[in-house]
Amino acid sequence: MTAPQVSRPQARVLRTEIPGxxxxxxxxxxxxxxxxxxxxxxxxxxxxxxxxxxxxxxxxxxxxLGSGIAVTNVGNSAPEVVDPVRRQVAEFTHTCFMVTPYENYLQVCEELAALTPGSHDKRSALFNSGAEAVENAVKIARRATGRQAIVVFDHAYHGRTNLTMALTAKSVPYKHGFGPFAPEIYRVPMSYPARDRRSGAEAARDAVDRIEKQLGADSVAAVLIEPIQGEGGFIEPARGFLPAIADWCRDNGVLFVADEIQTGFCRTGAWFACEHEDVVPDLITTAKGIAGGLPLAAVTGRAELMDAMPPGSLGGTYGGNPVACAAALGSIRAMRDRxxxxxxxxxxxxxxxxxxxxxxxxxxxxxxxxxxxxxxxxxxxxxxxxxxxxxxxxxxxxxxxxxxxxxxxxxxxxxxxxxxxxxxxxxxxxxxxxxxxxxxxxxxx
The missing domain is CATH 3.90.1150.10 (Aspartate Aminotransferase, domain 1)
Known part of the structure; x- marks a missing residue:
């Protein structure tokens, strides 16, 4: 394991009670x-x-042992992040990509196309937070398919904005008292091997049965899932569950959307958790570990889906900020080189x-x-x-x-x-x- 270049000793030192x-x-x-x-x-x-x-x-x-909730994957103050950020701050800090663009936004999107699962033609759009990425993935899925229903899972966590609260399963502290929530969100059982004792194939059949009986496949725009659930309890579905759900999506014109916000960027021992079972999402959302601690998020997906969005329908004032993009390129370089x-x-x-x-x-x-x-x-x-x-x-x-x-x-x-x-x-x-x-x-x- 490569040790980081750091200025302070890597040791636990207690000089006062905690907190001091x-x-x-x-x-x-x-x-x-x-x-x-x-x-x-x-x-x-x-x-x-x-x-x-x-x-x-x-x-x-x-x-x-928390990494700011899986954000500082490359460690805090990694020189591969600090140095390009300093250079970028000295050059310019903001123009808004939607007004006057800049090269490192393109470079981040090119890296995402190369790194995310699948060899198909891809496009990306950059945002600030994981919740923003998830909301935009839902927008893209609905526009591209012409359908409305979004399927999510028990124990899921996708954010705290109004739409992502609807997608998130846990009530307290995330949802209680904050309704009404966005409509057309439907929840089905997750594979939870320690508790349900079922194979991945069995759990997938149950989930698909619920979808088909309660919704009908032709009304579903997307199935949104964390390959390993984060806030819900680090629940890793039984082997075979994700491929079976992805196969059903492909057979029924439903988009398979992988929320890799916590699992992405080498966290699980692969660049993305979907790779462990060779699952290729139609859309993938990323954030957290992408930029070494600076706020950046992305939706990456099949070119024909991403390009179905009309000009001006994606974006935001700070999305793909040049300083965050510099950090992301440095962070990705550190992950690859180390x-x-x-x-x-x-x-x-x-x-x-x-x-x-x-x-x-x-x-x-x-x-x-x-x-x-x-x-x-x-x-x-x-x-x-x-x-x-x-x-x-x-x-x-x-x-x-x-x-x-x-x-x-x-x-x-x-x-x-x-x-x-x-x-x-x-x-x-x-x-x-x-x-x-x-x-x-x-x-x-």
């Missing part, structure tokens, strides 16, 4: 300035970040055996799942399948107090998700896992 006094002071200021609806997992205030470590305002250095897909697989090879042994030892882990450096640990009450969100939260707090940043997720709030930067060193990852193992053992008693 300066972070607590800033958090008090926050209460008078920031809306309460914007929450933070861990209220330490970051002064600097490098590679796989966050350095806070109190002089603590924390191991980062072979971060292989680095993600190495992270999984280190973590999965340890976590599965921990599950056997403690009896409170229902499932360990995921691919590469996208790892989910589901906690339930011993001997049952009953979710245990309280235990999950205690373990997360214990890790935070010891200087390891981990995240929770899941429809029931009972999954710890690990998303380390793909450049994290093995010793640093080993130390972070040791803190997690200790917390699980202590709180499982």
């Amino acid at each position: 006094p300066r972070s607590r002071e800033l958090h008090q200021r926050r209460a008078t300035a920031v809306a309460a609806g914007v929450s933070s997992v861990l209220p330490i205030y970051v002064a600097e970040a490098s590679g796989g470590v966050l350095h806070d305002v109190d002089g603590n250095s924390l191991i980062d 072979d971060l897909a292989a680095a993600a697989r190495a992270i999984g090879d280190l973590a999965f055996p340890r976590l599965r042994a921990l599950a056997e030892e403690t009896g409170v882990i229902f499932d360990v799942r995921g691919r590469g450096a996208m790892i989910g640990i589901e906690f339930t009450k011993p001997g049952t399948a009953e979710p245990d969100p309280e235990l999950t939260a205690r373990i997360a707090r214990a890790c935070h107090a010891q200087g390891v940043v981990i995240l929770t997720c899941g429809t029931y709030g009972n999954v710890i998700r690990l998303l380390p930067p793909l450049v994290i060193s093995h010793p640093l990852l080993d130390e972070g896992l040791a803190v997690l193992e200790s917390a699980v053992r202590e709180h499982a008693r």
Whole structure:
């Protein structure tokens, strides 16, 4: 695994309690300035970040196993990102591509055409956030097919805007009290191997049966799916599920849309998670890991679908900002040059055996799942399948107090998700896992 070039030591250092006094002071200021609806997992205030470590305002250095929710795949402050961003800021920061275009927007779209699954002719449009990308994928699908219905899945997460709230499954905190939602959204069962104990083919038959009986294939514009679900609990469908759904879509003139916002850009050990089963989407949405921490998102799809959109129907003032495009090109170069897909697989090879042994030892882990450096640990009450969100939260707090940043997720709030930067060193990852193992053992008693 290639170590990042960083200016600060890659080590966990605790000089104060977590959060420290300066972070607590800033958090008090926050209460008078920031809306309460914007929450933070861990209220330490970051002064600097490098590679796989966050350095806070109190002089603590924390191991980062969250990557800003799968954003800093290439590590924080990667020189391949920092250097081109500095150059671009010095040249110009904005013109709006819809007014006067610039070359690095084209270069990002060319990279997306080359990297995303499939050898067909592709086009891309760039946006700011994952939710924007998903909304535009829905627009494209409806316009290209002349149909209205969008099919999504149990446990799905696609964003917090009005349309993407309708696409997202979980009510609290994302949807409750925020309706009415966009119409023509339909939800079907997801393959959840740890709980439904079905093969991918069986789960796909159930989903397709629901679609055909409740909607009819000829009314469906698109099936939208995360190849591995993110916020819903890092649920990886049983093998065969995705290809079967994609085959049904192709046979019925329905677009298969892969939401690879969290899974993309080497996170799962391939450039995109669809590649693990040779699934080629009609449209693919990307964001998060694309630009090393700068806001950028994209919809990439078959040329005939993307070009069916009339001029002016796609875009936005900041979409494909030149600074973000410079960051994306640097980030992609880092992923390619450092072979971060292989680095993600190495992270999984280190973590999965340890976590599965921990599950056997403690009896409170229902499932360990995921691919590469996208790892989910589901906690339930011993001997049952009953979710245990309280235990999950205690373990997360214990890790935070010891200087390891981990995240929770899941429809029931009972999954710890690990998303380390793909450049994290093995010793640093080993130390972070040791803190997690200790917390699980202590709180499982």
